[in-house]
Amino acid sequence: MLELNNVTKNFGGLCVLKNVSLRVEQGEFVGLIGPNGSGKTTLFNIISGSLQPDTGSISFLGEKVTGLTPNKICRLGIARTFQIPRPIKSMSVVENVMLGLLFGSRNSAPARREDMKQEALKYLDITGLRVDEWTMPEELTAAALRRLELARALATRPRLLLVDEFMSGLNTSEVFEASQVLKRIWQEMGITIIWIEHVMDSLMNLVERVVVLNYGELIAEGKPSEVSKDRRVIEVYLGEES
Ligand SMILES: Nc1ncnc2c1ncn2[C@@H]1O[C@H](COP(=O)(O)OP(=O)(O)O)[C@@H](O)[C@H]1O
């Protein structure tokens, strides 16, 4: 479904991604881990078109997407959430999700505002966020804002969903609920997911395959049970304070 070939990205003198090659098959649930600053978010920025790679190429569903703008890539069926939630503060929560509907891929959004609102509420419901029509983003907790990010991404009707740190700052029961939400999106909606997360046990329990970045290089890849025994991965994580 998604193929990255030798993707490299430099910021000034800093090489943030080094020859990253990665394939993701349709229907997979892949975890992307690595210490802070290892290039995970940059990789999402490149896949979703908000940054261009210096070298290398990306294809999605057999089509080259390198160089396309973020909105074109979104229409092809790739959606992402942001590590730091970015709601439009002057719009209600429901309207924020309606934006996703308008931006989205494939089937066009409902024409009537009332239908769009119902559709937006449906996506909010999938993420477990219950609000009324008047709720504003500023009224939401950190956990709820992450759900709004996810609902807005789902509203674009993606085939591939890139989730950037859905669980940081959540308490134990919120982490459990959040993992159930991701599981439903993967299993019931059939959406392929790449998920960046620091809450390691939750990620390892849920995903089928883990990819590990360290200083911009892919250092390990495999089933969670294999990767958690990998010597290099253990070294990288034991060397990290958090
Ligand atoms: N737009 C940018 N300009 C300059 N440096 C950046 C930019 N975005 C990220 N970086 C740097 O690239 C490195 C990787 O960042 P990032 O991809 O956010 O890591 P991660 O998500 O794994 O924590 C960091 O050293 C970060 O400071």
Ligand SMILES: [Mg+2]
């Ligand atoms: Mg990041």
